[in-house]
Amino acid sequence: MSEVAIGKRKEKCENCTKQVRLAFPALTAQRSLCFTSKQPVLLSACLSCDRCISDEESQRISQQNLQEIYKVLSLNKRCDASEHKVLAVSVCPQSLPFFSVKFHLDVPQAAQKLCGFLKSLGVHYVFDTTVAAGFSILESQKDFIQRFRRRHHDSNALPMFTSSCPGWIRYAERVLGSLVTPLICTAKSPQQIMGSLVKDFFTQQQKLTPDKVYHVVVAPCFDKKLEAVRDEFYSNLLETQDVDCVLTSGEVLRMMEEKGVLVEDVDSVPLDHVLGEFHEENLVRHEGRSSEGFLEHIFKHAAKELFGLKVEEVVYKTLRNRDFLEVSLERDGETLLHFAAVYGFRNIQTLVHRMRKGRVPYQLVECEGEGGRADKALLQQMEEAYSSLPVRLPEMNPEIQRLYHNWLEGQDSPRAMQALHTQYSQRQSQQLPPDIQW
Incomplete structure (x- = not known):
């Protein structure tokens, strides 16, 4: 995401009577979402609204900058x-x-x-x-195995959602609520x-x-x-x-x-x-399509732990677009595991509509708030550099x-x-x- 100066101002959300505290307007600058009307409102505005962020929280966010580091360094030089x-x-x-x-x-x-x-x-x-990151992967694997084994008597066991995207987590808590929050992996x-x-x-x-x-x-x-x-x-x-x-x-x-x-x-x-x-x-580095590869780690671990199958390579199937992917484990014509990687709020919205209708076949969903918006050339160079590290x-x-x-x-x-x-x-x-x- 592009950097901007973090300022503080007040303005009205378009088509919304709620006053908004825009403490950090570019945190999620290119996402758009509407909570209150038929017209789209930037998700950056919605996430910055005082319904989501307290004054104390806003103050702590505003202090996360270079000046605070310089301040600590300066204090350390004093007597x-x-x-x-x-x-x-x-x-x-x-x-x-x-x-x-x-x-x-x-x-x-x-x-x-x-x-x-x-x-x-x-x-x-x-x-x-x-x-x-290794701790987070191991604990996520453990959480999924426990949820899978209690799936028949616990309606909040599956699908397990995993995400390291704070914007998506906040969206799940503030908007999706009890439909999704019990399903989010508890590993930090x-x-x-x-x-x-x-x-x-x-x-x-x-x-x-x-x-x-x-x-x-x-x-x-x-x-x-x-x-x-x-x-x-x-x-x-x-x-x-x-x-x-x-x-x-x-x-x-x-x-x-x-x-x-x-x-x-x-x-x-x-x-x-x-x-x-x-x-x-x-x-x-860790294996995976992304830099941590939570989905792939959990998929391979679950295949071995639950079904005694060793998966060498995880093969993704593209659905609606390249930011909505599926991974399946099959044996003798039976689907044993069915995971999805969903990136970007449009694709997450599609998934949520399916959930409301009870038509989600996945046991695990990896979600990230944004999909396909980064500097493509830089991202490609970074992926090449990262992949050079031993696994x-x-x-x-x-x-x-x-x-x-x-x-x-x-x-x-x-x-x-x-x-x-x-x-x-x-x-x-x-x-x-x-x-x-x-």
Whole structure:
């Protein structure tokens, strides 16, 4: 998504009497949706309405910018140590290929340059969030297996919806309500699992309280700022978020440009590891059509766990368009698994209409709010850079297994449920008119 200055103004929604607080008008700038009338209203306006975002939440979103980072860095240079904070930056796997393309380097080299730049500013730790993504995939797989096995006596078991798109999650909570919210996978997104990992495990290792760590996530789009300020990821006791600030990849690049930093002049510094153990940097990726590939991981795991079948390659079938895809597992003419990948709000609307009529054949639906709107050339270059990394299944990651043991006291412990899962529920759901326009 393109970057814009985050301002604050008030105006009326077109054909709507509700006053809108447009705190961040370009979070979802190209989506359009109408909640209240026959005329389309930008979803950016609807998501920014005070029905969805409180004044406190809006304030916290407005603070997620470069100035806040500079502020923390400035405080750390002052004599009053009580104001100092450990600054930790977590970089999403989707962002590293962006820097790879912009720096004209391979992904591991770009990661080291990015780490070197951030540490030159005064950042103490720079992490890669692949471990957090691995946790999210494993917990999503577990959630699906449990839902599938109770599908005959639990109407809210299937289809399971999985999404790391905060815009879609908010849409599901505010508009679709109880039709969808019980069906959303409870595993936290990689961003928020990384938040738990840094503010819980890492702070314990460093003998710090969570409020003494300022945790920044570098993510590919503005929507992730929405997720970071959700109430369930905030500690009232410590007055701290699991993720204090989200910066987009473009904002970090702009920081380099503002400071006149040339990539070739930046030292290459290895990334840090949350376990605190030094070893050679070994960036890996997960399998899948997208950068995390939740659908494919869950599909392969379910085929093996439920039916004893090994799936080597997931083959997608295009339906209405390239942003509405199906995947099926068949045996002896019987369909055992039927998943869908649905991108963009138009396609999600089609799926919801089917759900209202009880005609959804899928056991899992992977949803994202936008489909096909990115810079195609840049996206292609990023995918090529990302695909050059070696693949490692989360199940095979020894770091994850050690964290399950050392941090969470086991894979099915109450501590694991608290750190790795969340709940979604209907929030001031709005009734969609039958003639909704997109």
